[in-house]
Amino acid sequence: MHLFRFDGGRIGLTIDGASYDITEPLGIDLGAWPPVQMVALIADFEKRTQGITRHPRCRQIDMARVRLEVAIEWPNKLIAFPVNYVKHGEEMKSKSRADLSGFFLKANSSLSGPSDPIVLPEYPGREIHHECELGIVIGKKGRNVSREQAFEYIFGYACLIDVSLRGPEERVMRKSFDSFTPFGPWITTADEVPGPGSLQAKLWVNDELRQNANTRDLIVDIPGMIEVSSKVATLFPGDIIATGTPEGVGPIKRGDRVRIAIEHVGEMTVQVK
Incomplete structure (x- = not known):
């Protein structure tokens, strides 16, 4: 799998060749400070992403049409x-x-x-x-x-x-x-x-x-x-x-x-x- 950030801090996941915007299914607050949403996801990744591509608010995205951002914005170290x-x-x-x-x-x-x-x-x-x-x-x-x-x-x-x-x-x-x-x-x-x-x-x-x-x-x-x-x-x-x-x-x-x-x-x- 590939895990990435795009378009203003949204979080995406690529699995089996298909890419998805999982921001809404995760309940991500894009305006939260500090911006540790990706760190929090990594800490509980398996539980929070289980079956996420079947979530009604999960949508497939075209990677050629998004702006990729730094994958982890705010690590501890x-x-x-x-x-x-x-x-x-x-x-x-x-x-x-x-x-x-x-x-x-x-x-x-x-x-x-x-x-x-x-x-x-x-x-x-x-x-x-x-x-x-x-x-x-x-x-x-x-x-x-x-x-x-x-x-x-x-x-x-x-x-x-x-x-x-x-x-x-x-x-x-x-x-x-x-x-x-x-x-x-x-x-x-x-x-x-x-x-x-x-x-x-x-x-x-x-x-x-x-x-x-x-x-x-x-x-x-x-x-x-x-x-x-x-x-x-x-x-x-x-x-x-x-x-x-x-x-x-x-x-x-x-x-x-x-x-x-x-x-x-x-x-x-x-x-x-």
């Missing part, structure tokens, strides 16, 4: 693992790796959707780079989760671009500008993603293939990231983990098109402004 591929560490001449430095947090407000542009801030003489990453979505509350149990806590996966201003500032600052975490185009539920530890991930800029790698090459693998994260902070439904980027990062500029595709997960193209 956006966790990111830096330098989590050996070759990326080599190209960046990094003295650290994810198995040594752990993770950091990005601002939730950096999240943007597949229909939103990456908006570049004014930093003359500085490069801003794309980073192709798999995004993990947590499905249930967990603390001190073991490697063996880790996959039980995953709700699904999405494409994620970690946009980074290069320079001397703290990593959190350089990666937390608004629009610096394009995420989507939807959440693909975990049951639809065979072998998440061996997914091909690619990124293009203006049709030039820049990044092409496989999650099997992660330094800290998916169970390891959940284990490490949950030792420090309780994981909650809707939390997002950015798994790190492979080699091939490079600059983007206004007018560019950035396309990311991850096997079994999805594909999206975002504009740079």
